[in-house]
Amino acid sequence: MNSSRAFVSLIGAGPGDPGLLTLRGQAALQQADVVLFDYLANAELLRHAPQARTIYVGKKGFSEYISQEEINALIVEQALAGGGQRVARLKGGDVFVFGRGSEEAQACVEAGIAFEIVPGISSAIAAPAYAGIPVTHRGDARSFAVLTGNTKEGGAHYERLSGVDTLVLLMGVRNLGQIAAELIEAGRPADTPAATIQWGTTPQQRVATGTLGTIADEVRRAGLEAPAVTVVGEVARLRSELKWFESPAELGHPLLGKQVAVTRTRDGSSALSDLLRARGAEVLEVPLIRFESSGEPQALQARLRDLSGVDWLALSSNQAVTALFTHLDDLGLDARALGGVRLAAVGPSTARSLREHGLRADFVPSTPGARHLGSDLPARPGEVVLHLTSQVAEAELQEALEERGVVYERAELYRTVPAEPGENELERLKAADVVTLASGSAARHLAALAGNDFKVAVMGPQTAEAAREAGFREVRVAGSPSLEALVEAAAELVRSAPPR
Structure with missing residues (x-):
């Protein structure tokens, strides 16, 4: 039976950089009871919904873990569960740009469930921009078209695109050789500049360049795979001049391509995470401890009343x-x-x-x-x-x-107890290049939860000692008691090491 509280937000998560989520998308996540997300939606965005239950509905290329029809049914099921819930469906890029969001919206209509569409920044524009490639440019490109590279859905009729200056191909890396050949056959010159961007806007971004006739070989040689965006057109030449995101460390991105796990409490501040992202890191916030009320409230309050x-x-x-x-306020004191x-x-x-x-x-x-x-x-x-x-x-x-x-x-005053990360968080934690630890408790719990084969950066000598006692061998202490110094300690730890 339908419920007036049932509501679905179909949210465009953007192309990968968590900073590109819209404010409306963030607000919808904060209100959600359940979040359904797939592999194209950066899992870091789940930090905006710490109260929500998360469900992974990963789909990747032709190897689908769950079909679109099953996702549609799951959205409806979760929205109607328990008398009605707010469901956030987090989708990579934009909801309606080759995201099958319209099918999910139709499922809501058929079930009588209220819904909203929260547009996101499409990878069709963002990935080229992060690679230094504008899709339009005065004198070179006054028009662009976005195409699906999924040839399972039939021919693309490339001859109809002869007047379009820039072509942007989504989901086409697997069939790039065939697509390039068909574009050339349809009349596009083989020497047209081209570029393919894998994991655009993220620290894992990699780019291969060439021409329409060579790009498939260049992508294969570079080992690029999905998700990737390919740009075909004169604008691809501008990458050599406008490349900005893959800056070297000395230009302010010493953690580019590195994964940093920030261990904190469930309600902890993300100020450290923001600083790490500004230095190029991919950040995973993992709550390893949480705080509970004192186990001796009466004795504590009696002591606070009379100091x-x-x-x-x-x-x-x-x-x-x-x-x-908090305790003073409960006692009517200040x-x-x-x-x-x-x-x-x-x-x-x-x-x-x-x-x-x-x-x-x-x-x-x-x-x-x-x-x-x-x-x-x-x-x-x-x-x-x-x-x-x-x-x-x-x-x-x-x-x-x-x-x-x-x-x-x-x-x-309070009790410190372990917080158990979800399965997805735990797997990402194990892949981190460096972990920041805020306390000795966090060090001990990390070792018990995931072992001590991590490089760890800490704020002070006391936490460093606790980390070493817990078995961590590579421990770097911040040069001063500041978040900026902790970020630098993390950068020093991983500067010369490849991503795990």
Whole structure:
């Protein structure tokens, strides 16, 4: 039976670069209960729908894992399930450009399900643009046509295209030799410039150039396969002048072609991911840990109500700051409740989190880390330090303080527990060239989940030590406690290594 809540968004995911998703597409993903995606839709876009169940409906060339009819039925089934759901169908490129999106829309019409079309940037234009090839150019090309290279659907009648300046072929790499021969037979000169772009707009982009008469051999020699876009026309000559995306590392893309896995919490910030993408990396955000409420809420709240006798509050993570103010708010309190104590932050990032809540840390060690916080904190013997942390905090802070005669107390603000990545995320994680680790907990969980055969970049020495103890052999520490330095550490790790 139909439901008023059932709704389907047919979303064009763009050609591969996740930054080319439209704002409307992002909003539809954020509202989705279920996301159906295929291999042409960058799986990185699923980060916009962390709450949704994801279903892979991969189709590749003539080797289909699931038929189009089965996809249509699955869209309808998921939209009607449980009294009605919001379904996002994420499709590579544009929904209506050789994407069979119209058939999926028709399935919604037949089932009486409301739907929307969210156009995407077509690879027919974007892939050539990222290869430095405009599909039109004054004096060379005033018109272009987009063709399917799938010869299973019958002849293309290339003789009708004699007046079109630029031809763009989608899905034609397998039949490129036959297509080129038929175009030449239809009257297009064999010396017409041509180029084929594989995985256009992504770090895996590769380009072969030649002429209409030679492009099939050039593609074969370069080992290019689907997905690929072929451009035939005088505009292909402009690539040598306008090539920009495949810039060398010294021009700002040291991570081009590299896969970087960013391990974070489910709700973590993607600021690091944005910096990595700006340096050319393909980024996979993998939640390895998640935070839960304290297992000792009554004891914690009693302590927060009465901080008498406490000289210092020690905060050793951004999450500790977030959790502290959540608990204060639950108690009807605010920052004034901390007025009688001094605040110590484990590093600059935690200090920034405090500033966001209107508080300035009284002490931040020059070298981030619990051990340095414990050894350098200007607390006198007999003073009390209350450490607000999780249940798995390392003992370095306690040991360093007690060695100096400082009284150490601890309260559990939150709990850190493993987060299990999905099967698709786990497979992509195992293929990463480098992994960034935000904490010792993340290092231990990564080793347990996927082994320790990874190059890892970390922010500080404490996480580096935990990573080495977990068995990781190639560990690079950021030169300073900043996201920019962490990106540089990742680049140093993989600069001379080929993609895994």
